[in-house]
Amino acid sequence: MAKKATNASRQQSGQQLNVRCTDDDAALFARAAEIEGADTAQRWMVQVCRKRARQIISAAESGQAVRISETVIVPDEGK
Numbered sequence: 134m135a136k137k138a139t140n141a142s143r144q145q146s147g148q149q150l151n152v153r154c155t156d157d158d159a160a161l162f163a164r165a166a167e168i169e170g171a172d173t174a175q176r177w178m179v180q181v182c183r184k185r186a187r188q189i190i191s192a193a194e195s196g197q198a199v200r201i202s203e204t205v206i207v208p209d210e211g212k
């Protein structure tokens with residue numbers, strides 16, 4: 134019989150940030166997470182936000198005016 138994890142063994146360090154969003158947004162995030170292979174929408178959001186935050190901070194610290202944009206590239210599988 135598998136042993137159940139206790140609350141003490143499941144505790145992780147760090148902060149828990151609670152974000153409320155619409156049902157439509159939650160479904161949108163869950164679908165994007167599924168497409169990109171993330172375990173959960175929450176993990177996907179953390180990955181995306183972490184990358185974006187690093188870019189913003191890097192741009193701000195450079196002292197130059199920088200505009201951050203994102204490009205989504207869809208592979209052309211027909212050729």
